[in-house]
Amino acid sequence: MSEKCRLCPRDCKVDRTQTKGVCGMPEEVYIGRACRHMWEEPPISGTRGSGTIFFSGCPLKCVYCQNYSLSRGQGRKISVRELADIFKLLEDAGAHNINLVTATHYTRAILRAMEIYRPRVPVVFNCGGYESISTLEMLKDAVDIWLPDYKYALPLPAQEYSAAPDYPERALAALEYMRKLAPRDIFDENGVMQKGMIIRHLVLPGNLQNTFQVLENSVKIVGRDGFFSLMGQYYPAGEAAKFPCLSSPLKPLEYKLAISRAEKSGMKNTFIQSLEKNESKYTPVFDGSVGGEIYG
Numbered sequence: 001m002s003e004k005c006r007l008c009p010r011d012c013k014v015d016r017t018q019t020k021g022v023c024g025m026p027e028e029v030y031i032g033r034a035c036r037h038m039w040e041e042p043p044i045s046g047t048r049g050s051g052t053i054f055f056s057g058c059p060l061k062c063v064y065c066q067n068y069s070l071s072r073g074q075g076r077k078i079s080v081r082e083l084a085d086i087f088k089l090l091e092d093a094g095a096h097n098i099n100l101v102t103a104t105h106y107t108r109a110i111l112r113a114m115e116i117y118r119p120r121v122p123v124v125f126n127c128g129g130y131e132s133i134s135t136l137e138m139l140k141d142a143v144d145i146w147l148p149d150y151k152y153a154l155p156l157p158a159q160e161y162s163a164a165p166d167y168p169e170r171a172l173a174a175l176e177y178m179r180k181l182a183p184r185d186i187f188d189e190n191g192v193m194q195k196g197m198i199i200r201h202l203v204l205p206g207n208l209q210n211t212f213q214v215l216e217n218s219v220k221i222v223g224r225d226g227f228f229s230l231m232g233q234y235y236p237a238g239e240a241a242k243f244p245c246l247s248s249p250l251k252p253l254e255y256k257l258a259i260s261r262a263e264k265s266g267m268k269n270t271f272i273q274s275l276e277k278n279e280s281k282y283t284p285v286f287d288g289s290v291g292g293e294i295y296g
């Protein structure tokens with residue numbers, strides 16, 4: 001298909017059958033791994049795991065990406081038919097949902113795969129939050145649960161760490177739109193989410209003002225009864241060592257202050273992490289494999 005790519009706010013307008021845009025990926029689909037994931041938020045992983053597909057490449061390319069090699073393109077090429085088969089395989093393995101990780105730049109292929117096989121379990125769109133409304137509109141009937149990152153509410157870190165000074169305004173508009181698409185959070189009898197939205201935020205060392213602003217905005221988006229995941233797993237990955245604030249793991253005191261602010265925000269459903277997980281050994285291996293589970 002020859003089409004100028006405008007799937008995300010980078011708006012590269014390139015023909016990805018011929019060349020690559022900021023996300024670094026052609027029109028064909030590349031994946032780093034597909035497996036059941038046991039360590040997503042409890043309503044996503046449940047007891048049998050989330051059927052997670054880690055897609056290669058990324059429009060944001062944060063300098064500290066915790067899945068650095070994956071975001072820079074590591075992975076294996078698969079066909080749209082294989083992608084549909086993977087949906088089915090994960091579902092047959094008992095996954096509670098199909099969890100599409102950083103899939104924005106593959107939106108067209110995902111929609112084609114769903115024409116071949118529409119998962120019977122909920123579909124989770126697990127994205128960086130830097131989204132175009134037109135792409136969310138394309139996805140609205142395919143996605144049941146929106147799981148966006150909300151990385152930056154301030155333009156300075158957005159520029160410095162992701163070269164995207166417009167991230168705060170783009171993410172705010174995208175997250176508000178996702179909430180419109182999924183205004184209610186719905187769970188099954190075991191507490192596994194069927195429809196809804198969870199906002200995720202990775203607390204960055206030395207950037208607590210950004211976290212505080214993210215929290216203030218998030219409560220306005222999802223409401224006090226909405227779901228928010230405050231992630232403390234940061235460790236210096238990728239090019240983080242070049243940035244003084246990012247060159248060491250998140251300090252327990254910083255995470256504590258972030259938790260305290262989350263409590264004060266009035267949000268009743270905030271997921272908190274154990275800081276034991278902020279090590280590189282918890283980064284999955286992206287060998288292109290399909291099946292099995294991680295962190296079981």
Ligand code: SF4
Binds near residue numbers: 008013025059105
């Ligand atoms: S998906 Fe990739 S090529 Fe398309 S606009 Fe975004 S960064 Fe550019």
